[in-house]
Amino acid sequence: MDVTELSTSESVSKKKGKTKKIKRKTKSDEGPVEEIKPADDEVKEEKSESGGFFPPTFSVSEIKNKQRRHAMFLKLKQEKRKLKLELKKKRKKEREALGDKAPPKEVPKTIENQRIYDETTVNPEDEEVAFDEGTDEFSAYFNRLTNPKVLITTSDRPRGRTVRFCEQLATVIPHAHVYYRRGLALKRVIPQCVSRGFTYLIVINEDRKVPNGLILCHLPDGPTAHFKVSSVRLRKEMKRRGKDPTEHVPEVILNNFSTRLGHTIGRLFAALFPHDPHFIGRQVATFHNQRDFIFFRFHRYIFKNEKRVGIQELGPRFTVKLRSLQKGTFDSKFGEYEWVHKRHEMDSSRRKFHI
Amino acid sequence: MTANSQICSIWLGSETGILKGVRLIKKQAFNFCEMSCLSRDQEVCVMAWGDPHESEVLVGSVNGAVKTFSTDKGIFTGSRECGDPSQGRFTGLAVNESALITCVESGLLKVWKEGSTDTVEVNVGNGICRMRQNPSQRRHVATGGKENTLKVWDLERPDKPVFTAKNVAHDWLDMRVPVWVRDIGFIPDSDKIVTCTGHNQVRVYDPSASQRRPVMEAKCGEFPLTALSLPASQGTVVVGNTHGQLTILDLRKGLVRGCLKGLAGAVRGLQCHPSLPLVASCGLDRFLRVHSLEDHSLQHKVYLKSRLNCVLLSSRELESSSLDVTGDVEEVKGEEDEVWDTMETVTEKTKKRTTQSEEAAVSGVEGKKKRKVAKK
Numbered sequence: 001m002d003v004t005e006l007s008t009s010e011s012v013s014k015k016k017g018k019t020k021k022i023k024r025k026t027k028s029d030e031g032p033v034e035e036i037k038p039a040d041d042e043v044k045e046e047k048s049e050s051g052g053f054f055p056p057t058f059s060v061s062e063i064k065n066k067q068r069r070h071a072m073f074l075k076l077k078q079e080k081r082k083l084k085l086e087l088k089k090k091r092k093k094e095r096e097a098l099g100d101k102a103p104p105k106e107v108p109k110t111i112e113n114q115r116i117y118d119e120t121t122v123n124p125e126d127e128e129v130a131f132d133e134g135t136d137e138f139s140a141y142f143n144r145l146t147n148p149k150v151l152i153t154t155s156d157r158p159r160g161r162t163v164r165f166c167e168q169l170a171t172v173i174p175h176a177h178v179y180y181r182r183g184l185a186l187k188r189v190i191p192q193c194v195s196r197g198f199t200y201l202i203v204i205n206e207d208r209k210v211p212n213g214l215i216l217c218h219l220p221d222g223p224t225a226h227f228k229v230s231s232v233r234l235r236k237e238m239k240r241r242g243k244d245p246t247e248h249v250p251e252v253i254l255n256n257f258s259t260r261l262g263h264t265i266g267r268l269f270a271a272l273f274p275h276d277p278h279f280i281g282r283q284v285a286t287f288h289n290q291r292d293f294i295f296f297r298f299h300r301y302i303f304k305n306e307k308r309v310g311i312q313e314l315g316p317r318f319t320v321k322l323r324s325l326q327k328g329t330f331d332s333k334f335g336e337y338e339w340v341h342k343r344h345e346m347d348s349s350r351r352k353f354h355i
Numbered sequence: 356m357t358a359n360s361q362i363c364s365i366w367l368g369s370e371t372g373i374l375k376g377v378r379l380i381k382k383q384a385f386n387f388c389e390m391s392c393l394s395r396d397q398e399v400c401v402m403a404w405g406d407p408h409e410s411e412v413l414v415g416s417v418n419g420a421v422k423t424f425s426t427d428k429g430i431f432t433g434s435r436e437c438g439d440p441s442q443g444r445f446t447g448l449a450v451n452e453s454a455l456i457t458c459v460e461s462g463l464l465k466v467w468k469e470g471s472t473d474t475v476e477v478n479v480g481n482g483i484c485r486m487r488q489n490p491s492q493r494r495h496v497a498t499g500g501k502e503n504t505l506k507v508w509d510l511e512r513p514d515k516p517v518f519t520a521k522n523v524a525h526d527w528l529d530m531r532v533p534v535w536v537r538d539i540g541f542i543p544d545s546d547k548i549v550t551c552t553g554h555n556q557v558r559v560y561d562p563s564a565s566q567r568r569p570v571m572e573a574k575c576g577e578f579p580l581t582a583l584s585l586p587a588s589q590g591t592v593v594v595g596n597t598h599g600q601l602t603i604l605d606l607r608k609g610l611v612r613g614c615l616k617g618l619a620g621a622v623r624g625l626q627c628h629p630s631l632p633l634v635a636s637c638g639l640d641r642f643l644r645v646h647s648l649e650d651h652s653l654q655h656k657v658y659l660k661s662r663l664n665c666v667l668l669s670s671r672e673l674e675s676s677s678l679d680v681t682g683d684v685e686e687v688k689g690e691e692d693e694v695w696d697t698m699e700t701v702t703e704k705t706k707k708r709t710t711q712s713e714e715a716a717v718s719g720v721e722g723k724k725k726r727k728v729a730k731k
Contacts, residue, residue, distance in 0.1 A: 119658045120641070128386065128660045132371055135395050260641065260660070327621070327639060334553060334579055336597045336621035338639040338662070345616055 116352045120260040137222035141271040150176040150200040156183050159209040168316045172298050174249050186330050194219055217330045224330045227320040242300050242312035248281020249274050255288040261339055262355040292353045294320045359385045360429035364669050366412055368399025369661035379655050401448040402665045409669050415445040447486025451493045458486035477513040487539045499536025505550055520560050521567040538583040551580035551594050573609030575602055582625035586648055593634050595622025615646040617653050624666035637663035
């Protein structure tokens, strides 16, 4: 029995090639003792249980020869994949057989599903939070008393990439003006901005010729948010992009700002843009929050028919993460912070997010 | 409403003008206000106990009104106009023998006597950040602020301060050290005063010593310190800064004993419990946190939806309020009292076991009598 088994396996492997034949031989050499017992069982059981040939303490990493070890590992993976597919087929058959009585499909666990519920999540019917939001620093904008006017500047001596990023941001945000920093102190710039009627100050911080920080300061006396900026893509680096944005006011989409802090940041972004978007321009700016990272995208859309939309990405794209939110205008030394990102206390759990 | 206010052990004032009472064991918060007439100019700046029995809370708001809230009845019982918003916000509120003492940012310290309209006025200087009353000598009041050094005033003789602190010597660059007193604390059983400044310094002054300069100075962190509190155990002080860092400092040498973690926003109000080793903190991140001073762990955390300005702890806390609850339950339950008591004592700490067994012994006797009545 044993001999015939080996001969059949050898004949099969001859078609595959020399190297594989050698490996087949070594495999059979290694497990001759074990093969006797399961040989009887193998006739009765399925072929897929060839994994039972090896003692439980054997692992692929014990083979010293790299080529043989690699081949063994590939075989192991193939067998596992086969098992998985068969299991899947079996389950599908059972599901079809049960028909209506089948249990509901299980939803796979994602980090967003498993997110720890944040107790500061805003309930839309909460009166106290509604009053708080209705009378906070942005109430002048949301009650349509002021129009946004934005000043964009950088840290001192910016390099080409940052300058181009500022210019592109100025085309995306309406009523935005770019000024050179020229070594001016922000605390002196702010009263001058207020007197000239600006509502927002954006400072793009640069490090090693690349923008890496963003300070967004709401002007009359509003909160200052400090963000970390990453993966900035300028217009010429974007694939399949459309033509340059026009002067029309874009629509604004804010996704997934659910907690109290998220609400404040969402309002901070919303107040950058004027109230009434020009739908003729078909442009939209999206701030999408996922896992505490906020992704900015700027698109132009067109409705092909009632159900299908085509979008074209224009404009710069960047990712932003909140580092601190300070009450009052920019004063990093003596200002009071509403929220500070403390890495060791807040990032200890991979399922807990704050925005 | 009345039941709610009677069981609250911590009182907080928020920026939206709402007075909040918190019951820690159940982590419940109650708002005591009228939702229809909320406005930002009713923002609570200061809070104080109206009487030594802690049955009245005095709430000072931005518009210059000081409202009295009764904890027994659960409603605001009175309101007084104590100044107008043009002079700045309230920086201190205290009560001395039925007279109300208020201090505003412009430096006007007024003593409002009950019934009569005449007031004693003292000008303590401009830019006041805090006014505090000495808990052992209630006529003495300390004030301090931005470019306004610590001064201790006696209200019987209001023309000159009892003690004026002197600024420290010039620093190593021979430049004047700026003054910014943010919070003041009186050390019990002695004459000494602790202050924390906006330039992250903690200083101890001794009026009975021969020098007007601070006896001890310590630098703590890199951000302005906003609040200070003295725990029941002597020799330490808890300070909080604008980044939400709470540090416990040793007053003898000025070294850091430990940090309390968890706060994400600036600390606006800080108070240590008069007898237990607990400290309650509230701030701009809209949470009330109670930490234990012994093992620096967070005991309770309650989300209150508005930014919080001040916190007031009642002397009865946690244990006594939980005992009241079990007392009621025992009377109702009847014969299973002893079984329930033994079950509780096994799971809880030794401290609570002794107090609870005493309570059980006392109420058990009463319970037996009531049980006999119930059986009939």
